[in-house]
Amino acid sequence: MHERRLTPDEASSAALIQVAIDELAVTGGRLVLPEMTLTLDRGLCLRSGVELTGQGAGTVLRKGEGRVYPLSGYHNYGMCDLPLRSTAGLEVGMTVSVHDNRTHGGFYETFATITRIDGDWVGLDHGIQADYSASQEPCLTTVYPLVFGHGIFAAALRDLRLEGNRRESEKGMGGCRGGSVYFARSRDLEVSDVEESDYHGEGLSFQMCRDVRILNCRFDDNTGNGLHPGAGSTNALFMGCAGSGNDKSGFFFCVRANHITVRDGTFTRNGSGMSIGTRDCHNHIDSCTVQDNSGPGVLIRQSPAPTEVHSCLVSDCRIAGNSTQTGRGQVEIVSDAHDLIFTGNEITGSSRVRKPGFFIEPSVRGVFLEGNRMAGCEPDIEARDTSLT
Numbered sequence: 132m133h134e135r136r137l138t139p140d141e142a143s144s145a146a147l148i149q150v151a152i153d154e155l156a157v158t159g160g161r162l163v164l165p166e167m168t169l170t171l172d173r174g175l176c177l178r179s180g181v182e183l184t185g186q187g188a189g190t191v192l193r194k195g196e197g198r199v200y201p202l203s204g205y206h207n208y209g210m211c212d213l214p215l216r217s218t219a220g221l222e223v224g225m226t227v228s229v230h231d232n233r234t235h236g237g238f239y240e241t242f243a244t245i246t247r248i249d250g251d252w253v254g255l256d257h258g259i260q261a262d263y264s265a266s267q268e269p270c271l272t273t274v275y276p277l278v279f280g281h282g283i284f285a286a287a288l289r290d291l292r293l294e295g296n297r298r299e300s301e302k303g304m305g306g307c308r309g310g311s312v313y314f315a316r317s318r319d320l321e322v323s324d325v326e327e328s329d330y331h332g333e334g335l336s337f338q339m340c341r342d343v344r345i346l347n348c349r350f351d352d353n354t355g356n357g358l359h360p361g362a363g364s365t366n367a368l369f370m371g372c373a374g375s376g377n378d379k380s381g382f383f384f385c386v387r388a389n390h391i392t393v394r395d396g397t398f399t400r401n402g403s404g405m406s407i408g409t410r411d412c413h414n415h416i417d418s419c420t421v422q423d424n425s426g427p428g429v430l431i432r433q434s435p436a437p438t439e440v441h442s443c444l445v446s447d448c449r450i451a452g453n454s455t456q457t458g459r460g461q462v463e464i465v466s467d468a469h470d471l472i473f474t475g476n477e478i479t480g481s482s483r484v485r486k487p488g489f490f491i492e493p494s495v496r497g498v499f500l501e502g503n504r505m506a507g508c509e510p511d512i513e514a515r516d517t518s519l520t
Contacts, residue, residue: 132161132182133155133158133159133160133161134160134161134162134163135151135155135160135161135162135163136163136165137151137162137163137164137165139165142164142165142167142169143169145171145172145173145174145175146172146173148162148164149173149175149176149224152176152177152178152181152183153178155178155181156179156180156181158180159179159180159181159285160180160181160182161181161184162181162182162183162184163184163185164184164185164186164190164291165186165190166185166186166189167189167190167191168191168193169191169192169193170193170194170195170296171192171193171194171277172195172225172273173195173224173225173226173244173275174226174275174276174277174278175277175278175279176226176244176279176280176281177278177280177283177286177288178280178283178286179283179284179285179286180284180286181286181287182286182287182288182289183278183288183289184287184288184289184290184291185289185290185291185292186291187290187291187292187324188292188326190290190292191291191292191293191294192277192278192291192292192293192294193293193294193296194275194277194293194294194295194296194299194300194330195273195296195299196273196296196299196300197272197273197274197299197300197302197331198220198272198301199270199271199272199302200215200216200217200218200221200270200271200272200273201215201216201268201269201270202214202215202216202263202265202269202270202271203215203216204265205263205264205265206259206262206263206269207259207262207263208258208259208260208261208262209259210258210259211246211254211255211256211257211259212252212253212254212255213229213252213253213255213259213271214251214252215251215252215253215271216251217251218248218251221245221248221253222245222248223245223246223247223248224244224245225244225245225273226242226244226245226275226279227242227243227244227245227253227271227272227273227274227275228240228241228242228271228272228274228275228304228308228309229241229243229259229260229269229270229271229272230269230270230272230274230302231261231263231268231269231270232267232268232270236307237305237307238260238307238362239260239261240260240261240304240305240307240308240309241255241259241260241261241308242275242276242279242304242309243255243256243257243259244256253271260308272301272302274300274302274303274304274309275304275309276304276309276310276311276312277293277295277311277312277327277330278293278311278312278313279309279312279313279314279315280313280314280315280317280320281314281315281316281317282315282316282317283314283317284317284318284319284320285319286317286319286320286321287320287321287322287323288321288323289321289323289324289325290323290324291325292325292326293312293325293326293327293328293330294327294328294329295311295327295328295329295330295331295332295353296329296330297329297330297353297354298329300331302331303332303354303355304331304332304333305332306332306336306356306359306361306383306385307336307338307361307362309332309333309336310330310332310333310336310337311327311330311332311334311335311350311353312325312327312334312335312350313333313335313336313337314336314337314338314340315337315338315339315340316338316339317337318340318341318343319342320337320340320342320343320344321343321345321346322343322344322345322346322348323344323345323346323347324346324347324348325348325349326348326349326351327348327349327350327353328350328351328352328353329351329353330353330354330355331353331354332353332354332355333353333355333356333357333359334350334351334353334355334356334357334358334359334374334377335348335350335358335359336356336359336360336361337360337361337364338363338364338385339362339363339364340360340364340367341364341365341366341367342366342367343360343364343366343367343368344367344368344370345358345368345369345370346368346369346370346371346372347370347371347372348371348373349372349374349375350373350374350377351374351375351376351377352375352376352377353377353378354377354378354379355377355378355379356374356379356380356381356382356383357373357374357375357377357380357381357382357401358372358374358382358383359383359385360384360385360388360391361383361384361385361386361387361388362385362386362388363386363387363388363389364387364388364391365388365389365390365391366390366391367388367390367391367392368391368394369382369391369392369394370395371394371395372393372396372397373396373397373398373399374396374397374398374401375397375398375399376400377401377402378401378402379401379402379403379406380398380401380402380403380404380405380406380430381398381399381401381404381405381421381424382396382398382404382405382406383405383406384405384406384407384408384411384414385408385409385411386408386409386410386411387409387410387411389410389411389412389413389414390413390414391414391415392414392415392417393405393414393415393416393417393419394415394417394418395417395418395419396416396419396420397419397420398419398420398421398422399420399421399422399423399424400423400424400425401424401425401426402424402426402457403424403425403426403427403428403430403453403457403458404421404424404426404427404428404429404430404450404453405419405428405429406432407429407430407431407440407443408431408432408433408434408440409434409440410434410438410439410440411434411440411443412441412442412443413442413443414443414444415443415445415446416429416443416444416445416446416448417444417445417446417447417448418448419448419449420448420449420451421448421449421450421451421453422450422451422452422453423451423452423453423455424453424454424455425453425454425455425456425457426453426454426456426457426458427453427454427457427458427459427460427461427462427463428450428451428453428454428462428478429445429448429450429461429462429463430458430462430463431443431462431464431465431466431468431471431495432465432466433465433466434466434467434468435466435467436467439466439467439468439469440466440468440471441469441470441471441497442470442471443471443472444471444472444474445462445471445472445473445476446472446473446474446475446476447474447475447476448477449476449477449479450462450476450477451477451478451479451480451481452479452480452481452482453481454484454486455481455483455484458486458490459486459487459490459513460487460488460489460490460508460513461478461479461480461486461487461488461489461508462478462488462489462490464489464491464492464495464498465492465494465495466492466494466495467494467495468495468498469495469496469497469498470497471497471498471499472498472499472501473489473498473499473500473503474499474500474501474502474503475502475503476503477503477504477506478503478504478505478506479505479507479508480506480507480508481507482507485507485508485509486508486509487508487509487510487511487512487513488503488505488510488511488512489511489512489513489514490513490514491512491513491514493514493515495514498514500512
């Protein structure tokens with residue numbers, strides 16, 4: 132593999148690093164960052180065939196200030212430019228997102244790169260994802276993933292630390308369009324030995340991706356979820372990863388996240404430990420520690436038929452001390468979920484609040500429990516349909 136090592140001067144700005152990534156994409160190879168702490172004024176766009184790597188904890192990429200730029204009026208879906216009240220501080224090449232304070236979220240947010248600045252108009256590299264009117268208080272923000280990739284393959288991110296600097300961001304970014312690390316419509320990706328924290332949004336998010344490997348990484352203290360595979364992503368492996376102190380879930384299976392294995396993970400002190408929802412099927416959670424989360428350790432959340440959760444296996448996990456503030460059990464299974472297997476798990480209740488080990492709603496069917504060791508739960512299982520257990 133061709134390798135290029137950047138000097139501190141060659142890596143002194145996000146713009147210079149981006150030039151190096153783009154140049155290396157012609158042949159493919161490894162781009163090695165030096166030991167440094169760099170504040171980014173834009174996200175780094177990973178390219179196909181490029182492996183971006185640092186020097187472990189000695190390479191720190193910190194997100195720059197997240198400023199808000201109100202739009203000056205109505206603008207509509209698909210337009211590649213925006214009228215702002217002011218463009219002061221913006222530059223061509225910066226990555227930005229477009230939001231409003233009223234109705235639009237999820238995939239209706241826009242993430243784009245500035246292509247031109249003409250007075251108070253900003254050009255974008257693609258069209259905006261929604262209509263915006265003045266009553267919705269629309270704004271462009273310098274909110275972006277620190278490292279991202281769209282439509283790429285055979286790429287990797289390794290051996291560095293990412294700091295989200297969330298206190299300097301006036302507005303957060305939704306997990307569908309972004310995260311501290313973010314990929315969309317991509318395949319054959321690997322992220323290894325990356326430590327991330329303190330982002331105003333998701334720690335890791337990927338959407339509509341396949342063949343993804345996340346190895347020995349941790350995503351902590353974010354305002355959203357720690358790890359978030361979603362939107363039809365499939366064939367992913369998470370090995371030796373952790374998520375702690377996230378406001379939402381430590382690990383969040385979003386919509387249609389299928390054929391995903393999470394092994395030897397640790398998810399502690401989050402809003403909930405692990406959350407599984409709409410059409411998140413054929414997934415395996417194995418040998419994980421899910422502990423001291425304020426909500427359920429494992430939540431099978433509301434997903435009515437025909438998009439219910441089914442065909443998932445949770446094996447040999449330690450699920451302990453969860454559901455101290457919200458939730459109805461260490462494991463909570465609701466809605467129309469079915470064909471779920473829990474085997475060989477150690478499930479321990481919280482000493483602060485006694486709740487069931489398993490809380491299973493009456494609409495749930497086909498839950499198979501075998502060899503689970505229960506302690507400190509009251510009762511071990513709460514389910515009206517005794518055939519479930």
